[in-house]
Amino acid sequence: MIWKRTRLKKSSISSQTGKTRGVLSQTSVPLVVLFLSLAGPTIVGQLHAETDGNAGREDSTETGQGVHVSGQEVISVGEAIPEAVLARERERIEIIRRVSPCVVAIFSLSGQAGGSGVLISPEGYALTNFHVAAPCGIALKCGLPDGNLYDAITVGWDPVGDVALIKLLGREDFPFAVLGDSDQVRVGDEVFVMGNPFMLATDLQPTVTHGIISGVHRYQHPADTILEYTDCLQTDASINPGNSGGPMFDNAGRLIGINGRASFDRRGRINVGVGFAIAINQIKRFLGHLLAGRIVDHASLGFRVGSNTQGTPVVTSILETSDAYRRGLRLDDEIVRFADRPILEPNDLKNVLGTFPPGWRVPLVFRRGNVESEIMVRLLPLHSEAELLEKTERISANLALPPEHPPSENPADLSHPKDVFELPPSLRPYYEPRRGFANFYFNRLRQDHILRDWAVKQKLQNARGPWVFAGRLSSGGPFQLEIGDDRCILRLGTSEVVWNATRPTSSEELAPPEPQGMFLAIYLWRQLAVGGGSAFPDLYCWGQQPYLGRGPMVDVLAAGFGVSECRWFFHEGLLLGLELEYDRHQDPWEVRFESFETVGEVTVPRQISVRIGELPIADFQVETFVAGTSR
The missing domain is CATH 2.50.20 (outer membrane lipoprotein receptor (LolB), chain A)
Structure with a gap:
């Protein structure tokens, strides 16, 4: 179940071990101290610049006031960096050190490509994206920063919300992330994104990018009602192919989201500073279904909402067979709150609704005239069972595994055929097929x-x-x-x-x-x-x-x-x-x-x-x- 290793080959999963070596170019750039616009401690010692020659080299001098290039002062080095800044830097480094062990590098059995994930329990349950897990099939290989590869098995799928649950095997004491509260996240909050973009982590050490929350309650349209991102988090931290399924941590090291979508430069799949993560509070609502091995649907209400002439969200159509109708909702009623969230426009309702499974009872407040009423509405499924399974199979067959390398200026087709393997004998006791379930x-x-x-x-x-x-x-x-x-x-x-x-x-x-x-x-x-x-x-x-x-x-x-x-x-x-x-x-x-x-x-x-x-x-x-x- 456990494969000891510290280095991966580019196209296959190997049991060979090795150490990562940094490679320096023959020419070293001038070692100018950066990020000292804030006051900092006095820099002791001399700055050196080495090249393989003097061609194109500008003269540099040092004074008691700073470093000069061609007579122009560029950096002041005479004042101390505030201790608060240094303390925050140490804290950030410690947080990354603490959470890194639970970051998972996910591979298909061929080892040619994969994505990322994050452990959420000592038993080995890990979250990732549906679009990462589905192309890999039922069996996966997962690497951890401890240098080991572990056999893993699919547990549950949420194709609508682009979430999957897998389980790493071989231990009962895995490191795991602490789940945060994504409803408390605010624009400007500091975040860390971790994972394995472009399969760079040949030593299984995750890549870390750092940024802020750029937006909350974002919406990203689905592909035919599948892979819909509702009420998600937006960040400027770099999310690239291979980061999908990996964790987004807040500045205390709590898991607040699962990385999924990003906007890319038109020339290739390179992040341009707009990435999205599925909020952890949404995932919490589906976790019980995923742990039960289900292919789970999302919710609908049985009525539609539009804007009246004042821009107020009102009911424009409603099914008489819906629970909302039986509870008393009618045409032209104004929707005030849903799931304890204010509804200011029709899109607000769609955004919140997408974070719930069917079958839940959720409070809804509506206004008729000057009277507000609260009802508990039983949510309907978005799809029939047959429709959900058909769409899941079709989407999963068309999903491409992430590329091994960053694409060139004119990238070729980046898709890989879906890996198809027989289930390894060691994993067969952990899999039971049944219609409507990822793993019964x-x-x-x-x-x-x-x-x-x-x-x-x-x-x-x-x-x-x-x-x-x-x-x-x-x-x-x-x-x-x-x-x-x-x-x-x-x-x-x-x-x-x-x-x-x-x-x-x-x-x-x-x-x-x-x-x-x-x-x-x-x-x-x-x-x-x-x-x-x-x-x-x-x-x-x-x-x-x-x-x-x-x-x-x-x-x-x-x-x-x-x-x-x-x-x-x-x-x-x-x-x-x-x-x-x-x-x-x-x-x-x-x-x-x-x-x-x-x-x-x-x-x-x-x-x-x-x-x-x-x-x-x-x-x-x-x-x-x-x-x-x-x-």
């Missing part, structure tokens, strides 16, 4: 982790017999709810409702006001607890999201059951709730669990509430819980 192996890891934590915390897997909850409804009447292997029974006073789990259920039957959807959701809760992942052949980890929009970040498992799909929401080993979607154009059934208490060996909720959208259906106040004998 990592999805299984997430499933196992979530279910294991749940089993340890609540121990419901031990309650294999029928579950019987009893207590009172919030309205005051008594209830008894029994959940078994093949049916649910709800007793309200002297009345009894029986739901048979073996009978096929259509979407129409699951719709309110009939209680079938509630029974199915509660039944699937027990099925997952008792049967685990084996109870649902198509179970998968969906990713992460804030619970109910503003709650804690929860892990989400999902599985289909007949015409419906169920999603379970976990936080720190507790199941906080679940949703049953029976029609993607309608509000799902929601079951929420609160006030947990341990009864015997198991931990159960003391409150179970059921609702659809904003409509409460039932609120069970649990007083007793009994798990019967398994039949």
